[in-house]
Amino acid sequence: MITFFVIGLTVHVVFFISIFDIYFTSPLVHGMTPHSTPLEPPASRLVLVVADGLRADSLFTLLPNGSSRTPYLRSIIEDKGTWGVSHTRVPTESRPGHVALIAGFYEDVSAVAKGWKENPVEFDSVFNESRHTWCWGSPDILPMFAKGASGDHVYTHTYPAVEEDFASTDASKLDSWVFTQVKSFFKSAQSNSTLKASLWEDKNVFFLHLLGIDTNGHAHRPMSQEYLDNIGLVDAGVAEVVSIIEDFFDNDGRTAYVFTSDHGMTNWGSHGAGHPSETLTPLVAWGAGIQKAKGVTEPQPYNDGFLQDWKLEHLRRVDVSQVNCIKGVLPLLYLNNSERFKAESMYTNAIQVLEQFKMKMMQKKETTLSFLFTPYQYNMNLLFTVISLCQSLISRSLEGLVYYHTYDRFFLGCSVVLGFVGWTSYVVLVILKTHASLNRHPNLTKQMHSVNLQ
Ligand SMILES: [Zn+2]
Known part of the structure; x- marks a missing residue:
């Protein structure tokens, strides 16, 4: 009876653990060749601002009197940048949200088991690929990106976790702390030539993580004055930081700015699930290489009513995942x-995704018995598209081939013509010279005459 009980327990434990192996495995693929675009990037640096727990409607909705509680970001949307809704996935928590934004993948759910602070799998991130990244914000978020970075080029500035209490009365102090730090950082860089030189290099990232709105939302709910006032404070802070950064870089027009949020929040101050208040986050981008939202001529492809609610019908909305x-x-x-x-x-984007597909297929093929392996079946329409794309790629490439094959033809033709003209001129000159010399010596002619006469 005891043996039966032990076997039964083991079977159940194995079945339970198998759930993690089947559903909660990392989607990441390792070992691909990285690809990059060979052209000069339009920006030298990126400033990424994440307002933790900020709902899209809280940012975009106007006040009853028609003004905005975020006048700076509203003016950016109107005049300088592109905006949209960034759709997040469940779980709408800080860690997976930031991993999606900064590393670009939906995180392994087993991260939960590791307390969401340790990285369950090694992953690459924008910060890791940058030359230098400076981050300011919460000790719950920043270290996970610094830890995975190869080389010592991700610098984090966090308030000590135990001292997060300094904001217990007013969580917006967490955001004021970040803005103050960023301001003094750029001020000190003016008199620090080494730091100044690093800041002027390309491929730099500045990341501002603002936890105040999230904390205020949990404590007072998103309709509270605390939550809404905190959004206003963040808007003013962003305006000030942008002007400091622009001054520092002599308005060189090489800075790109992205303002977004990791997840939203329900009306009762929670997040984690899939309600639209949690999954719809704002996205505003502007600066170097970013399009302006102006000039919408055709109707926009969104029928969720937000364009009308937010009085933004005249500006092109671009939603992203x-x-x-x-x-x-x-x-x-x-x-x-x-x-x-x-x-x-x-093209780089497509090749990168294809690389992952090929690597994943290869790994699966290697670990599966060959007679059990069924390769992925491509859709017929896709195959027809590929055929026609390849045909047009071949004919364009053949045209290009002819272009380079005959590249020197004009130059060589001109050279030959000029050479021939030169040679002909030389010959003509020699002939003329010879004839001219016959007539130029009258004495010689006279002598010849006299010789003939004798
Ligand atoms: Zn969060």
Whole structure:
């Protein structure tokens, strides 16, 4: 009887653990060759601001009197940038939200088991690929990106976790702390030549993590004055930081700005599930390489009523999925660049995703018995599209081939013509010279005459 009980328990434990192996495995693939776009990027640096727990409607909705509680960001949407809703996935928590934004994939749910602070799998991130990244914010979020970074180039500035209490009376102090730190950082860089030189290098990222709105939302709910006032404080802080950064870099027009949020919040101050108040987050991007939202001529492809609610019908809305890197598709409508740049970037994006597919297939094939392995079946329409794309790629490439094959033809033709003209001229000159010399010596002619006469 005891044996039966032990076997039964073991079977149940194995079945239970198998759930984690089947559903909660990391979607990440390792070992691909990285690809990049060969063209000059439009920005030298990125400033990423994440207002933790900020709902899309809380940012975009106007006050009853028609003004905005975020006048700075509203003016950016109106005049300088592109905006939209960034759709997050469940669980709407800080860690997976930030991983989706910064590393570009939906995180392994087993991260829960590790307390959401340790990285369950090694992953690459924008910060890791940057030359330098400076981050300011919560000790719950920043360390996980610094830890995975190869090399010592991700610098985190956090308030000590135990001292988070300094904001217990007013959580917006967490955000004021970040803005103050960023301001003094750029001020000190003015008199620190080493730091100044690093800041002027390309591929730099500045990340501001603002936890105040989230904390106020949990404590007082999103309709509270505390939550709404905190949004206003963040708007003013962003305005000030942008002006400091622009001054520091002499308004060189090489800074790109992205303002977004990791997840929203329900009316009763919670998040984690899939209600629209939790999954709809705002996205505003502006600066180097970013398109302006103006000039909407055709009706916008959104019928959720938000454009009317937010009085933004006249500005082009571009929604994205929060994951926009490894698992995502480049949101072309955000880019203000040449068609060539967009084409090259799209191509890189496609190749990168294809690399993952090939690597995943290879790994699966290696670990599966060959007679059990069923390869992925492509859709017939896709195959027809691939055939026609390849045909057009071949004919374009053949044209290009002819272009380079005959590249020197004009130059060589000209050289030959000029050479021949030169040679002909030389010959003519020699002939003329010879004839001229016959007539130029009258004495010689006279002598010859006299010789003939004798
Ligand atoms: Zn959060």
